[in-house]
Amino acid sequence: MNVSADIQSHTSNAPSHHHNRQVSGLHKTVIKYGMWVNILIVAIWKYKNVASALKKIRLLSKAKDAYRGENKLLKYSLAGNRYFFSYNAPGWPSKSFNRYIQHQLAQFGDNTTISLHTLIFGITKKCGFKCEHCFEWENLNKPETLAKEDVSSVIKNFRNLGVSIVQFSGGEPLNRLADITAIVQDFKGVDFWIYTSGYHLTNDKAAQLKKAGLTGITISLDHWVPELHDSFRGKKGSFEWVEKAAKHTVANNLILCLSLCATNDFISQENLSNYIELAKNLNASFIQILEPKAVGHYAGKNVSLSEEKIRLLEHFYKKINFDQQYKNYPTIIYHGFYSRRVGCSGAGKDYLYVDMDGFAHDCPFCQKKIFNVLHGDVEEQLTRMRTLGCNVFNSVKNK
Numbered sequence: 364m365n366v367s368a369d370i371q372s373h374t375s376n377a378p379s380h381h382h383n384r385q386v387s388g389l390h391k392t393v394i395k396y397g398m399w400v401n402i403l404i405v406a407i408w409k410y411k412n413v414a415s416a417l418k419k420i421r422l423l424s425k426a427k428d429a430y431r432g433e434n435k436l437l438k439y440s441l442a443g444n445r446y447f448f449s450y451n452a453p454g455w456p457s458k459s460f461n462r463y464i465q466h467q468l469a470q471f472g473d474n475t476t477i478s479l480h481t482l483i484f485g486i487t488k489k490c491g492f493k494c495e496h497c498f499e500w501e502n503l504n505k506p507e508t509l510a511k512e513d514v515s516s517v518i519k520n521f522r523n524l525g526v527s528i529v530q531f532s533g534g535e536p537l538n539r540l541a542d543i544t545a546i547v548q549d550f551k552g553v554d555f556w557i558y559t560s561g562y563h564l565t566n567d568k569a570a571q572l573k574k575a576g577l578t579g580i581t582i583s584l585d586h587w588v589p590e591l592h593d594s595f596r597g598k599k600g601s602f603e604w605v606e607k608a609a610k611h612t613v614a615n616n617l618i619l620c621l622s623l624c625a626t627n628d629f630i631s632q633e634n635l636s637n638y639i640e641l642a643k644n645l646n647a648s649f650i651q652i653l654e655p656k657a658v659g660h661y662a663g664k665n666v667s668l669s670e671e672k673i674r675l676l677e678h679f680y681k682k683i684n685f686d687q688q689y690k691n692y693p694t695i696i697y698h699g700f701y702s703r704r705v706g707c708s709g710a711g712k713d714y715l716y717v718d719m720d721g722f723a724h725d726c727p728f729c730q731k732k733i734f735n736v737l738h739g740d741v742e743e744q745l746t747r748m749r750t751l752g753c754n755v756f757n758s759v760k761n762k
């Protein structure tokens with residue numbers, strides 16, 4: 364037997380030095396209790412009284428159960444020494460997690476408290492892609508209006524309103540790499556993400572972002588077939604860059620999410636299965652499924668998903684997230700699933716979108732400028748936005 368060949372084959376199968384993986388079973392249970400103890404400490408510190416702390420925690424737990432229904436979480440994601448129970452909550456343990464919990468606890472007993480925790484912020488109009496579904500299509504590559512100081516002051520305002528997660532989008536946010544690293548370094552107690560095509564995301568850039576304190580990278584991947592992803596994105600070689608960018612993300616202990624715009628053409632058993640296998644191989648912790656909307660580059664087109672395709676997606680979502688067999692697979696985030704059942708959580712409820720000129724929208728896909736976050740009283744305008752609510756999903760729900 365050739366010993367050196369044997370050692371080599373073992374070495375190549377050995378896990379690399381990164382720690383990104385899904386945890387379930389006993390490991391997950393232990394972490395869950397750790398999180399609840401942490402939540403209890405935060406609550407006691409906040410209310411200075413054990414009885415009221417426990418009361419708030421019970422309400423928080425009840426609200427989570429009501430939201431999840433019969434679907435119980437099976438896995439957490441471990442990345443960069445932190446555990447993530449959701450894509451929409453900061454990793455634990457961290458200052459951001461504690462801020463998130465404090466803010467969540469504040470909801471109970473006072474309906475007027477703003478519950479917003481996530482800001483999606485388009486910080487550049489620059490982009491060299493021509494994606495089929497681009498929601499900012501009309502605004503790309505026009506003169507920039509937001510200076511770095513504007514971006515910082517918007518984040519500061521929203522942090523004061525409780526935001527603990529900021530996702531930079533665009534355009535292609537990597538075009539403002541220097542500004543992003545400077546801003547991320549400045550803000551503590553906030554989990555920062557970037558939402559990118561992955562194009563030219565070298566190891567060096569990923570390392571810079573990690574060093575600055577970035578939490579994660581969401582990379583758009585719209586097909587498991589390289590040529591079909593490239594044609595969807597309107598750029599040759601983009602699939603290759605998704606693979607490279609994913610590798611650099613994970614190697615630098617950043618958490619990886621892949622974002623899929625699931626079109627009627629794409630949704631099939633075969634495509635979904637191949638996609639999830641590819642995502643697992645790329646060490647993704649999350650997959651975000653977005654539904655196409657007739658805005659931006661899709662304006663005027665009939666892109667709404669058929670009932671049958673929605674059923675397929677929902678089945679896939681439940682299978683991957685809640686079936687033991689898939690406990691080592693990425694967790695799927697499918698906003699449409701919950702929006703159809705409990706209403707949309709955009710429109711300033713849990714999150715909102717601020718575009719590249721500083722206008723607040725209900726979400727990136729429901730394009731309607733509601734107010735400019737650079738002028739006036741943001742809290743007051745946000746309250747008005749929340750009262751109006753999302754006009755798409757909520758109207759479906761109320762029918």
Ligand code: SF4
Nearest residue numbers: 490492493494497534
């Ligand atoms: S979706 Fe993103 S990457 Fe694609 S064209 Fe629009 S801004 Fe650029």
